[in-house]
Amino acid sequence: MKRLIPTLKGDGVSIEFIMLIRTVLAATKEIAFRVSQGELSGILGSTLDENIQGETQKKLDVLSNQLIKDMLLADDQVRAIASEEEDNVVVGTQGAPYIVAFDPLDGSSNIDINGQIGTIFTIYPARDDVPADSPLQFQQPGKNQLCAGYVLYGPATMLVMTTGGPTRCYTLDLTHGGFLLTQEELSVPTDTKEFAINMANSRFWADETTQYVNDLIQGEEGPLGKRYNMRWNAAMVGDIHRVLTRGGIFMYPNDNRDPKKPAKLRLLYEANPMAMLIENAGGKAYANKQRILDIMPDELHQRVPVQMGSANEVETCISYYD
Template identity: 35%
Template sequence: MTPLALPGDTAIASPDLAAHLDARGADPALATLAIAIADAAAPLAARLALAGLPGDPARIVGSNDSGDRQKALDRAAHDHLLGALARADVRAVVSEEAEGAITLRPEGRFDVAIDPIDGSGSIGIGAPLGLLFCVFEAGGDFLRPGTEAIAAGYVSFGHSTDMGLSLGDGVDLYTLDPASGRFHLARERVRIPEGRPMIAHNASNIGHWPERLRDHVAARIASGANMRWIAAAVSDLHRILLQGGMFLYPADARRGYENGRLRLLYEAFPIAFLIEQAGGAATNGATRILALTPDALHAHCPLIFGDRELVAAIPSH
């Protein structure tokens, strides 16, 4: 089968991740960490693309600290990423798939919080999935405010595999070339498009929301806002960076949802870091996400993020 060529196609000419970070003058140790995650993401993307051909990636193998069912690929991705981070200057790692912090290098320079597979409820059905990570200078424990984060990123596994990365000087997007296994620069210093009335939320939860929030979202939709919901926060993050809008997963009245469902340290923190670097905002409905401090490694939080004006208009709750 011949490749599908389109008019005006040319060979990849954009720099790969390593070359781009070097040209930017990025801290070499921090660049090495980001490259390690990118290098690990390429075979993970290839494995996801095979679905159940080599075995069942959705097989239940246990549960994580939050009580979520842990699938075979959750565990495999966790182990795979730990191996990659062990080759970088990482002191300790907190992962959604492990109860406590894992020490890699006692004298390492960085601490990393990571969600190896975001949206893992959709493993094995071809739906978009993701990976999230947040980086801190090593020291103390992980129960520190998000303002201490120095870098964050994600990988979105869809029909393309895309990496968003910020080392604190804006957000750059890279796309994986499967032939070479390298991520190449796709968009530099991304800014969230403003004034795009799109809302990502799980509509089945609305009946449990605070009334003021429910009425606000209903009014937005009645006035023409479109609803989007991918059921993987990384995928909505990637879409919002490119197309605008906002994402809502607030706390609600159900038992177990009083503090939201997303994890603060390795989901909300990296998303908030990236969103702010792209000109947006991220809150828990009342307070800036990065101003929060987790009281436990797997603490939950409500999360609203996206276009700064859309987020600011959300009624406090």
């Protein structure tokens, strides 16, 4: 099996950029170790604080954010960072070529039940036309991403990443401490019979979403003509990994619970990197009628609806929206 660095070199990635990726992954290896220790490492349970999203922080959220933040700010390739757990942009090295955004621990509700969780990250070119500490650094469409990936902390620790070419899968070799290439190129099947959505929110959905999901669950006798199964991990990183591995459609649509927050998932930290991974594996990723990677952000913590996965199913889903 090929190691990470030779694989990236074969993809034409520069040494400087490889070193930045290694910085991100060094932090995730430390997180993976803490996760594997569970209660033994004292990182389970919640803090008394809320993050910028208004969500109660888990101890592992705080630890993961600090680990990634500290390592990236010590890397002289990083001009600025943005985290789902931070209010504002944090400045790194002035004049550095890259900016990095991350969700330090996706799926926090799964921490205390030993469920699937993961780290999502994305790297963009730094902007020379705005200050390093400006949120405008990150007001770039997702198609500008230079690298997107996630590390899934499951029975095995897995890295799924693209640097603009194929979406590749690596597995952490605990013996040698490095990521080994285990799937040369992930390919999302065009068609599917699986969908992932939080059905508990159904009473808050828009009519278009309700109609589509109703049609899904009618089975062979319904308008879509086949029987679907529902899967839901309560962690985007786990649900997208399943989609990348065997197909499906993942949805987190708009709802009307809170007029100030009609969507849940963050464009910068979640939707954009996952959309790049999905598209580079042959799938599609939309926010209702708009391709996610074409969206021009208007704020650091912007939220968007998400429909992504198997190409034909995503096309069917978005056809329900005006």
